[in-house]
Amino acid sequence: MHLARELTLELDKHVALPDLDLPRVIFDEERPPDSADIEQTAAHVRHHWGVARGPVQNVVRLLEANGIVVVRFRVSIEKVDAFCVDFPDRPVVALGSDKGLRDRSRFDAAHELGHLVLHGATGPTGEKATERQAHEFAAAFLMPADDIKSELPDSLDWPAFMRLKTKWHVSLAALLVRAKTLGVMNEHTYAQGWKTLSARGWRRVEPGPLGNPEAPVLLQRALELMDTTGVSFAEFINRSGLPESDVRILLSRDFGERPRVEF
């Protein structure tokens, strides 16, 4: 994470990278945000960044366009999908490349954005409450209530859920949860829905894969642009003193692009 930040700061000396524009909405620890607060905060961030109504086209691109560094690498810890470090100049979001699922990866990115917006550098993370808040933020950011509520079915209409998955680029599981939290689906139907997901093995591998996960482009493009100004990669490495092999690993995009075979 430190290397990603250092690399970005060094690149910024050669080419103009997007300024950091991260709206932060920190709540008092005495009065943690409720679901309505989080819904509003997610809407605020979307508005601030000029995201049109409906599905977010590309979450990773949106983060990068607003100065947040995104890297993707193998996270060898089973239970960790993604994490972030809130450096004040260049926050870095790391997405695991292990799963190779576009819907899950988008949700992970939005979850980390939730931490940056709601909890910042000093806030507690990894706790049950903050994890839940980041999850709620991700759901609200990717599926704003005003835009999706009328589209969600109140029954287990799987073809309808599949169509929504394709449109919104979120998982069936995320849609099911959203249908319940927005009060469209009742508890009983929701519980039945989870049973179906489990019974069909959809909690591990959902039908309707959406293709490759979104790929970060900021650092790679910055390097290419720098090259056109006459500063080669080798020269850049030389001047910056950054470890070349680690930088190459960080920039490598040739792994994790394919979905993994699951058993």
Ligand SMILES: [Zn+2]
């Ligand atoms: Zn988290």
